[in-house]
Amino acid sequence: MGSCRPTHGNRRADPAIRPRLCARPGCDEVASATMTYDYGNRSTWIDQLDPDSSPAGYDLCVNHANSLGVPSGWSRTDRREPPSPFERVAV
Ligand SMILES: [Zn+2]
Numbered sequence: 001m002g003s004c005r006p007t008h009g010n011r012r013a014d015p016a017i018r019p020r021l022c023a024r025p026g027c028d029e030v031a032s033a034t035m036t037y038d039y040g041n042r043s044t045w046i047d048q049l050d051p052d053s054s055p056a057g058y059d060l061c062v063n064h065a066n067s068l069g070v071p072s073g074w075s076r077t078d079r080r081e082p083p084s085p086f087e088r089v090a091v
Contacts, residue, residue, distance in 0.1 A: 033046050034048070
């Protein structure tokens with residue numbers, strides 16, 4: 001609330017902005033989730049794609065995010081929001 005982060009302002013479209021791709025080798029799907037982990041706590045988290053491209057996160061496509069496995073003893077928490085409100089719409 002109190003932060004004064006600049007919004008769009010007058011910046012023109014940045015040519016460096018391009019779709020981020022899945023970090024998995026051999027996968028060129030567009031990333032839709034960001035995976036982060038904490039080695040000490042043996043925890044991994046899957047979030048909506050982080051727009052700031054955190055260096056600690058791995059971008060994953062939806063398939064790899066959904067199928068992400070973690071080593072035994074690790075926890076995996078999917079914090080993504082439901083994909084859309086249109087799911088389960090009663091007609
Ligand atoms: Zn992928």
